[in-house]
Amino acid sequence: MKPTTFYTTSGSFASSPSDDEFLVIENLSKTYRTPDGDHSVVLKDINLTIREDEYVSIIGHSGCGKSTLLKIVAGLERATSGMVRLQGKEIRKPGTDRMMVFQQYSLLPWLTARDNIRLAVDEALPRISPAERRRIVNEHIEMVNLSAAANKYPDELSGGMKQRVGIARALAIRPMMLLMDEPFGALDALTRGKLQRQVLNIWESHRQSVMMVTHDVDEAIYMSDRIVLMTNGPAATIGEVLEVPFSHPRNIQEIRELPEYYELRNHALNFLDRHFS
Amino acid sequence: MLLQFNIQVIVLAAQATWRRSIRPAIVQDYILFPLIGFAGVLLLWWIVATFFTTLLPTPLDALLANMDYILNPFYRRGPGDLGIGWLLLASLRRVFLGFLLGSIVAIPVGFLIGTSKRAMLAINPLIQIFKPVSPVAWLPVALATFNLANPSAIFVIFITSLWPTMINTAVGVASVPKDYLDVAQVLEMPRWRQMLKIIWPASLPYVFTGLRISLGIAWLVIVAVEMLTGGIGIGFFVWDEWNRLNLNSVFLAIFVIGLTGLVLDYLLGRLQMWITHRPPTTT
Secondary structure (H helix, E strand, O other): OOOOOOOEEEOOOOOOOHHHOOEEEEEEEEEEEOOOOOEEEEEEEEEEEEOOOOEEEEEOOOOOOHHHHHHHHHOOOOOOEEEEEEOOEEOOOOOOOEEEEOOOOOOOOOOOHHHHHHHHHHHHOOOOOHHHHHHHHHHHHHHOOOHHHOOOOHHHOOHHHHHHHHHHHHHHOOOOEEEEEOOOOOOOHHHHHHHHHHHHHHHHHOOOEEEEEEOOHHHHHHHOOEEEEEOOOOOEOEEEEEEOOOOOOOOHHHHHOOHHHHHHHHHHHHHHHHOOO | OOOOOOHHHHHHHHHHHHHOOOOHHHHHHHHHHHHHHHHHHHHHHHHHHHHOOOOOOOHHHHHHHOHHHHHOOOOEOOOOOEOHHHHHHHHHHHHHHHHHHHHHHHHHHHHHHHHOHHHHHHHHHHHHHHOOOOHHHHHHHHHHHHOOHHHHHHHHHHHHHHHHHHHHHHHHHHOOOHHHHHHHHHOOOOHHHHHHHHHHHHHHHHHHHHHHHHHHHHHHHHHHHHHHHOOOOHHHHHHHHHHOOOHHHHHHHHHHHHHHHHHHHHHHHHHHHHHHOOOOOOO
């Protein structure tokens, strides 16, 4: 694992070649109208480009609008101005090309783990044969090591298992982009580490575009290629973008011994400290 | 908080005692204290019956006088002289028919109210006005319409079963977690499939809460209705026996009615668990 050069860019950065512009967020702002008629600016002038096989983390303090940004990319919320383009096409509504992994899992409690995944596959891939759909469901259950618990209901699963179902559900519909909203936020530390490893393994063998919201700096460094640091709200925007200089596949123990790890970690933490109001 | 003493607790206790050796805590919680409660009521009854009134039988008198009813619940000794089991079945039949018809109307209407603001605005005032009315007040309306006791009783139960189911279904539909709807949206489900695959199953626990309240009230109301309409049924039995000054049977009927209500609620709870795969919320 050879560290490459480590540099930071500030705010928006120069546009790269077109095949690198998988997801483009352009001058995006989000304003809410408060009940008493005022406007509250949540996000302002967000510019970000994500490559087709890139794992990007977004870090910021609670309430800085990072989840809102993710929801806009998912199509669950509309931007007030600016736009988001996926492969050149503007995003206006939710779609199966961008699947979400939710912080609170969002599994349907009346369906078993398998049926939760099956529902998503049936909805998202209606054109392929039932046998093929079954195969996809089973493949993804195995991918997240849930074969033994596949027929259990969400109430019978631990938090870590629930999120594995959520991740399997998201991956099974073969989205072009994976959106994760603090996917490990509700898990205990041990489970979190294990699941991070598992997700990273899956990602390293099937690389794709990932946008993950988190507030854990170590998680961001361990998993992602770039880290987007958000300033505080209101009117939050991108403060800095850090390039993570470690190549994949990564090993958390090895990374932790590198001086760059601490340099990056301190840099990110200092940024967050500075922006703590 | 409402103290829960339902059949679920009893069943749980029974399972626990059968499975392992009887543990003192379980005996205490599920056998000893309930027995103390029953014993207290019996004692009170005994005291009142012995010292305050001549009409009231003591618990022992009542038990002995009722032995024939208890041992032969399904006798037929002539028209109108039926065992208490038959009376119970007649009442249950009315309740089930009325409850079924009421639910068939209430659930779709509740669903409509929950999904459409306009439907809510149109129907909610009606519900708010009719809900506080004792369903028995509808009996004259029903009698005038049907001219028959039995359909009228069923109609009153139908009215009884409407409101709680309607309201709870509407609340359930309106309070489907946003997360589930987000999932549906990300999966690009069309609206009608969202209703079928997300909103309907997500609101089922509320629907069942409504059904259980409805059935509970229906079982309360049927006794009053039958007292007024006469005919065969556990409610009329109570009134008939009182007219014969036979309080023994009234006590038996009270006990049977209570036990039946308990069993009905338990069965509906089991149905809910079986359908929703989630433990029912006790109300």
